[in-house]
Amino acid sequence: MIEAAQQTxxxxxxxxxxxxxxxxxxxxxxxxxxxxxIALLVVRELKVRYKxxxxxxxxxxxxxxxxxxxxxxxxxxxxAAAQPNFSVxxxxxxxxxxxxxTSLMQGLMSVLANQELxxxxxxxxxVFPLSVVGSNLVNFTLSLVPLLAIMAALRQPFTxxxxxxxxxxxxxxxxxxxxxxxxxxxxxxxxxxxxxxxVLLQVLLYLSPVLYDLKQLGEHRxxxxxxxxxxxxxxxxxYLIPLVRDPVYYGRLPSLPTVAVALAWAAGALLLGFxxxxxxxxxxxxxx
Amino acid sequence: xxxxxxxxxDVGVGYRIYREKVSTLKEAVANRFRHLRTAEKFWAxxxxxxxxxxxxxxxxxxxxxxxxxxxxxxxxxxxxxSEGAAVAQGRxxxxxxxxxxxxxxxxxxxxVYLNGALLGFSRKQMEAKFQRIVDFSELGDFIxxxxxxxxxxxxxxxxxxxxxxxxxxxLIIDEVLAVGDERFQEKCKRRIQxxxxxxxxxxxxxxSLPTARELCPRAAVLHHGRLAFxxxxxxxxxxxxxxxxxxxxGPVFQA
Numbered sequence: 001m002i003e004a005a006q007q008t009x010x011x012x013x014x015x016x017x018x019x020x021x022x023x024x025x026x027x028x029x030x031x032x033x034x035x036x037x038i039a040l041l042v043v044r045e046l047k048v049r050y051k052x053x054x055x056x057x058x059x060x061x062x063x064x065x066x067x068x069x070x071x072x073x074x075x076x077x078x079x080a081a082a083q084p085n086f087s088v089x090x091x092x093x094x095x096x097x098x099x100x101x102t103s104l105m106q107g108l109m110s111v112l113a114n115q116e117l118x119x120x121x122x123x124x125x126x127v128f129p130l131s132v133v134g135s136n137l138v139n140f141t142l143s144l145v146p147l148l149a150i151m152a153a154l155r156q157p158f159t160x161x162x163x164x165x166x167x168x169x170x171x172x173x174x175x176x177x178x179x180x181x182x183x184x185x186x187x188x189x190x191x192x193x194x195x196x197x198x199v200l201l202q203v204l205l206y207l208s209p210v211l212y213d214l215k216q217l218g219e220h221r222x223x224x225x226x227x228x229x230x231x232x233x234x235x236x237x238x239y240l241i242p243l244v245r246d247p248v249y250y251g252r253l254p255s256l257p258t259v260a261v262a263l264a265w266a267a268g269a270l271l272l273g274f275x276x277x278x279x280x281x282x283x284x285x286x287x288x
Numbered sequence: 289x290x291x292x293x294x295x296x297x298d299v300g301v302g303y304r305i306y307r308e309k310v311s312t313l314k315e316a317v318a319n320r321f322r323h324l325r326t327a328e329k330f331w332a333x334x335x336x337x338x339x340x341x342x343x344x345x346x347x348x349x350x351x352x353x354x355x356x357x358x359x360x361x362x363x364x365x366x367x368x369x370s371e372g373a374a375v376a377q378g379r380x381x382x383x384x385x386x387x388x389x390x391x392x393x394x395x396x397x398x399x400v401y402l403n404g405a406l407l408g409f410s411r412k413q414m415e416a417k418f419q420r421i422v423d424f425s426e427l428g429d430f431i432x433x434x435x436x437x438x439x440x441x442x443x444x445x446x447x448x449x450x451x452x453x454x455x456x457x458x459l460i461i462d463e464v465l466a467v468g469d470e471r472f473q474e475k476c477k478r479r480i481q482x483x484x485x486x487x488x489x490x491x492x493x494x495x496s497l498p499t500a501r502e503l504c505p506r507a508a509v510l511h512h513g514r515l516a517f518x519x520x521x522x523x524x525x526x527x528x529x530x531x532x533x534x535x536x537x538g539p540v541f542q543a
Contacts, residue, residue, distance in 0.1 A: 034405070034408060036410050036411060037402075037405035037406060037408075040401060040402050040405045041402075044398070044402060047393075047394065047398075048391070048393045116388065117388065119366065120361075120364075120366060120388040120389075121364070121388055121406055121407070122364050122365035122366050122380070123408075190312065190313045190316070192312045192313050192314070196313075282368040285367060286304065
């Protein structure tokens with residue numbers, strides 16, 4: 001092999017190819033080897049975000065709280081929602097939604113944002129979108145604290161179903177990771193993916209059962225309503241949001257089919273996102 | 289392959305030069321992706337074959353734009369060759385730029401751990417190295433200051449201090465010895481000598497003959513992306529001078 005490489009004959013090229021394949025072998029193992037980097041990047045993100053702010057991490061908890069107050073005022077006093085404890089209902093839907101949408105919006109820029117590193121150090125680039133999802137998982141987890149506080153204040157019953165929340169967070173995380181990876185690589189090639197996603201997310205908020213519940217939908221015979229129904233059946237968020245809302249608001253476990261579909265969406269998104277990302281990863285550097 | 293070994297076989301790295309600059313979907317669709325078809329390839333590096341044995345030290349010499357940095361990035365695994373194959377076995381300390389992984393907002397301490405993790409080290413492993421790194425960098429209490437407040441010399445010192453303590457099999461250095469004061473430069477050179485004695489492979493980009501001769505017995509000359517010479521450093525330098533005097537051909541474009 002060494003003799004072969006010293007010559008510049010083109011047929012000497014395949015000699016190094018098996019070794020190369022070995023080096024590039026398992027992308028998953030490579031990301032796993034860098035798990036501590038992901039953890040550090042999460043810490044960095046949180047540290048930098050709340051640097052020199054007096055309240056620091058408290059903002060993570062205040063943000064959803066303030067948002068919830070706005071929504072609750074709008075829906076309970078201005079629009080008179082029928083649900084009891086509407087704030088809890090709202091927050092239980094908004095928190096997973098915010099986890100998803102914020103991860104996606106921040107994560108799709110993450111490879112571009114870290115291009116200085118991508119240009120200089122060889123590392124699995126998936127660590128960047130994944131660490132964004134990780135820092136949003138921290139935010140999501142912390143924002144459960146004000147949620148529980150509001151539940152207590154409004155005398156919403158605490159049931160054992162709340163113990164399902166870690167599993168819900170896990171499924172949500174897998175889904176967020178997959179979608180974010182997919183959009184992060186797309187954004188490297190086409191910068192307008194970012195703006196497109198921004199618009200899509202605004203529409204998706206209303207096309208998903210975040211501010212309303214599937215059960216509240218009446219029956220209309222119009223074709224557009226049937227179409228809407230169909231969309232809700234396909235929409236992964238129709239299965240992911242209840243993972244949080246059912247235990248928190250209804251005090252029960254999500255139904256088995258809901259969990260199964262949510263898990264299938266999460267696994268599918270992650271597999272697709274990771275496969276596409278790692279496939280296109282070597283070409284990123286030419287488009288930064 | 290052994291750790292520290294580098295094999296480049298007929299390596300070519302081509303960049304697409306888009307005659308029509310397209311970076312939005314709208315433009316791409318409007319042109320029916322014509323830009324992809326009309327793209328020309330610029331070869332930053334082509335037909336480069338090099339064998340570097342474990343523990344060997346090689347200097348890369350060449351004019352600006354000759355492909356030195358591209359070659360370093362290919363060895364470091366940052367760039368994948370578009371032709372041929374490149375393998376570098378073992379842990380690479382890719383100091384293409386000192387402090388490449390620094391986050392200006394974080395303290396020097398946090399950056400040591402961040403840089404360690406970027407190179408695949410765990411927190412525990414970095415904890416064991418931490419004091420040595422601080423000592424080498426001579427930063428003292430400044431280690432807890434955000435690196436954005438560092439002078440460029442302090443920045444480079446910390447960068448080198450980390451790079452020299454990650455037990456590399458391959459050390460890649462891109463003209464970073466020009467930074468820092470003379471005393472610190474000497475310290476860096478001594479450290480590199482230690483590495484060489486310990487059998488670490490060393491790839492070094494240099495514009496300075498004395499430094500290159502001091503550190504590397506072998507040098508490769510790159511000229512417009514081609515390997516023009518590979519041999520003893522003094523002879524390489526002569527060849528480099530010769531090429532510099534000659535008329536420089538334009539960049540090689542190929543449709």
